[in-house]
Amino acid sequence: MLAVEPDLTGDVESVVARTVATANPIHDPMPPLPDAEHWNDKSRVVCHMNLSIHPDGTIQRALASGCTDIFRDRATDTVKTWTFAPILDEYQQAVRSTYAFDLTYRRADRPVRSTASEGPSHPQLPEPPRLLRWAMNLEISCSAVLRINAEGTVEEVDVEGCTEEVIRSIQAAAHQWEFEPTQDDAGVSIPTLYPVTVTFRSTDLIQESLSVNIPGLMSIPLAAAYKGDIPPPPPGVMQLDEPLPKKSTSSQRIKAAPDSIFHWIAEMGEESAQFQHYLLVTVNKRGRVTEVDYLDGPPELQAYATLLVRAIAFDRSGIEHSDPVRFVMPFPIRFKPK
Structure with missing residues (x-):
């Protein structure tokens, strides 16, 4: 059978x-x-x-x-x-x-204000919270409605379409905005509503110069290029304008990334996420990394990114001298929860 x-x-x-x-x-x-x-x-x-x-x-x-x-x-x-x-x-x-x-x-x-002519004066842009500041290949849009009293002060900010930490960031910024009072036909100042869409958009998806505040739409750039000061190189070390090409990566085992990264990805509803880092890397005559300074990136990923960069061997074939060299290295890392 x-x-x-x-x-x-x-x-x-x-x-x-x-x-x-x-x-x-x-x-x-x-x-x-x-x-x-x-x-x-x-x-x-x-x-x-x-x-x-x-x-x-x-x-x-x-x-x-x-x-x-x-x-x-x-x-x-x-x-x-x-x-x-x-x-x-x-x-x-x-x-x-x-x-x-x-x-x-x-x-x-309440009557709705014109986004073109009755918007806030010198509005403070919301700060991208936590990891979002360094996210790549990502765009998040949130819809907000501000309730404004007769004096032009924001009373309440309703936000939809994004996570709690993003909502809190938008609300904190919008409560600082000031508006010119709106008057009715009798010349009396009245309460109003002001709708606005806030978009957090990676600069790799749109030119950074186009990420501007226009009436009714605020666009906040993410993963922008590093613009901070770089200290002068020590004696005997040459500063390069561009990173050296990678030659190989060590097979040594590197500890796993922090769990908080994967929790954040899940909270955002994304299947994966990529974050930009900027490191100041010094390489010896053999192409080995001797020093790494973390310039910018998610603080919780500083140790992890530094370990990954230290495992890289760089190609010095285009360098005629044997002195150590130093360069700023953009270093994106992608994470995908299992």
Whole structure:
């Protein structure tokens, strides 16, 4: 008799959790705003949404919590019409997915300022938080709405579409902005709204000279070239304008990168991330690294990047003398969680 192995491949169905960064909606209209009597002096209402999504990207189930009555009903009814791009598994088969996010109603009780003529005066740009400052091949856009009082001071900053640490950075900067008061037809200063999109974009995706602040859109460059001061070389060491070409890399075992890097990548919803480092490298006559100064890059990766650079042998065939040489070395490192 032939022994037949049971087929267990279909017993467990793959379910992928989407994030804000990887949601990939195709059709996602917002629910209509309830009338004024439902707001109870609130400027916004947040519904915590949990979706179960069919493999074809349509909604199987939509649940809302944290909001009540008409806000909940309109949120679930509208979200049930959403569609998403399918997610494929390793066999190129579409799989079920889930998506948890906050749906925010904003009360349109104030006129909206013109982004071209009624923007902030000398706005402070948000600082890229933590590792984001040195990220390459990355673009993150966040939508913000500022509630401004009659005197032109920012009262509240609502931000969507990015992680908590990025939201905090945008809010900290926007609360420092100042606006000229807006007046109604009677000449009375009135509260207003100001929408703005904030984009953090790596300079390898767009020329740094084009990463500027224009009305309604702020673009903050990431992984910009190192522009700090470089100390003069010590006696007997020649400073080069360009790095030497790499000849080989040592096979010595280097300890793994810090776990915090992979946690950050997961929080950002990215499959991998690449970070730029700048090191001041001194190489002897044999092409071996004798000294490394870490000029710029993620502080938590300083030791790791330094170890990697020390393992490199450089090609000095284009150097006629035998004196040690020194150069600034851009050193990108890519990380991909397992």
